Every structure is written in structure tokens, then in C-alpha cells.
Amino acid sequence: MGTTGAGQGRRVGRPRAERRPASGLAPREELLAAAAELFTTRGYAATSTRAVAERAGMRQASMYHYVAGKEDLLAELLESTVKPSLAYARELLADDCAPAERRLWELCRADVELLCAGPHNLGVLYLLPEVRAERFAGFHAMRAELKETYRRLLATTGAGAALAKGELELRTDLVFGLIEGVILVHRSDPERPVSVFAESAADAALRVAGV
Template sequence: MSGTAFPRPRVGRPRAAGPSNSELSGREQVLAAAAALFTRNGYAATTTRAVAELAGLRQASMYHYFAHKEDLLATLLEGTVEPSLAFGRNLLAAEPGPDPAAALWALVRYDSELLFGGLYNLVALYRLPEVRGDRFLDFRRARTELRAVYGVLLTRLEQPSAPVAELELRTDLLLGLVEGGVAAAREHPDRTAAEVAPAVADAALRLAGCTAGRIALARTADLTGAPR
């Protein structure tokens, strides 16, 4: 599918930097402050007053953007999956369809760039008990659909006739590799999305049973519009 390009994720500012009033809108200031506090102090221990103070706003002003603390967390989490889901949908809908290995590599790279490029490790918040609540239904649906996209690409790459249970397990392992791999890589502040995302994508194809030669070909496919 030479020449077909898909948009790259909007990778966040360098992770060493904190929220800057001169660079962020009021809404973005609130989200950045919430992300900092949720990941540093924990969701339950963070108050909306603390978020407003860190964002440099009055608490009443913060409510102009978000009425509840749940809204802050839901918005942050949705932002970690919805761009990758849109990218994955485009891959599945593309005609002619791309090589499955190249498509899977591109999606993993895109997803990894998105997760790694943000200011904070929001993946760590996925397992909060609060995320099981109704307010987070959209996030859970989007993540479930993203998992399904991974599953379709994995099925195309392996064999449609492969046992369903095996494909389900491999899909779970694949998603765990992306989310867990990015979270682990973030422990080293000197690493960049440019080095981490392709490495995670390579590992994903190895998990899927691809040879080194096929991985190399997947790397050269132009599915993101990004330079290799």
C-alpha cells in the first residue's frame, strides 16, 4: 500500500517539562495539573481544589471546564486511546489493505508514541477501581475496540483459522506489551518516543511470530507518513 499515509499521534511535550501557563489553554492547564497529581499522589488523595491550585486557577474557574473530578480522569484516559483507535480504524478500512505485519507495526508504533509522549504515565491509572464506574464507560469501550483492532490485525497476520482462544490470549499479551512496555520504558527519563515506539513495535511483531526479515519490511512501509 505504498504512498498511503495516516496521521501521526500528537506526541506531548517533553516529559521533563511541567505544565506551562504560557503554552496551555485553561482547559489544558487543568488536565495537566490533574494528570500530575493523579499520577504522583493518587486519584483518591487528589482534590479538585489541589488541581485548581496547581493549574493556577480558582476552584470555581476550574468548574467551568470540568464539573467533577471523575470528568478529569475520564477525559485524560479517553485521550490515551481514542487517537490510536481512530488510527487503527483507518488501517482496517484502507483499500487496498496494507500488509498485516506493516499495519500491526504501524499501529503499535503509533499507540506507543501516544502513550510515551505525554507528560505523565496515565496507563498506571487504567487499573483504578473507580474506572469501573459508569462515567468511564466511553473509555472502556474505546479501549475494548482498540483491543479488537489489534485482534483483527493479529488474525490477518497469523491465520484466520487459528484457534480463537489462542488468538484471544495473544491479543491480550499484545496489548499488555504495548501498555506495559511503554510504562516500563518511561522509568528512564533519557529515552525518547523516537527510540521506544519502534522498539515496542518490533517486539510486538516478534510476539506475533514474525521473522527478522518481515519485521524489517514492516518498518519500511509508509503507513504513518513519518520518516523512518
């Protein structure tokens, strides 16, 4: 029986990228890096899947072997701004040996370092109307848990324990908003070392918290 029928000569396996940059990244990571750049410079709505694929050095058809589409890329980028901080926050919350004030400061510092470490301001993606869609429920759940960890750590400090419930919620909102907003300040002063900036931001956050 011959093998020249329709589809029988097709090669099966992982598609090869075309004109891939010499970055050393895996194809999916290359797509995420391209999406981060384009979503934050051109805008999410204005960026096509073709543009992301071309920026990553592959054909648009090949892109779908690694991701389902733009929403898949956006969701992973958003989650990448929270997931490491959340994992660390869980560790800090479970560490009863260290003072709560120190643990809260350390969470603020680490969170700022994560948000400011990358080459692109992914924080602007939080404001996209598309992020309200059900596809991003995982991101919202992680972000909510991270914020709750901030609240629980603040509540166990000496100052936090004396606050009424409404005031505690307000202080948590202010601290969490400050930490997520500092990336805009850092972008205006990119020469300042991230570690120094993160420590100063953590100091300011604890003052806002009243600790």
C-alpha cells in the same frame, strides 16, 4: 428601578483564572495538565478539586465553569490515551492495500508513541478502582474497540489466520498487554528517544504475536 438588589450586580461570563501559569494553555487544558500531574504523583483519591484548581492557577469555584469535577477530568485523561490510537487503528484496518503485518506493526508503534509521549504516566490510571464506575463506560468502549482492531489485524496476517480462535485471543491479549505495559519500561530509561523505543516495542509485539 435600581440595580443594587441581590445578584443584580453580578458579572456574567467566563470566570477569570487567578495566578495562571504562563503555559499558553486554555483553562480546560490547564486543568487537565494539572490533574494529570497530581493524579499520577499524589494519587487520584488523595487529590482534591481544590488542589487541581490551585495547581492550574485558578479558584476552585472557577474550575467548575470548565469541568464538572474530578471524574470529568479523569475520564478525559483516560480517553486521551486511547482516542488518537483508535482513530489511526480504524484507518489502518480499512487500508487493504498494505500488508496486515505492516499495519499491525504500525499500530503498535503509533500506540507506544502516544502512551510515552506525555510527561506523566497516565497508564497507571487504568488500575484505579474508580475507573470501574459507569462514568468511564466511554473509555472502556474505546479501549475495547482498539483491542478488537489489534485482534482483527492479527487475524488477517499469515500467522494469525492459522491460529485457533482461543490462541488468537491469547496472542491478542499478550500483544495488547505488552503495548500498554511498555510505558513502565520507558519511564525507567527516559533518555531513550520515544521513536526508537516505539519501533523496538512494535518489533517485540509482532514476535509475541508470532508474525
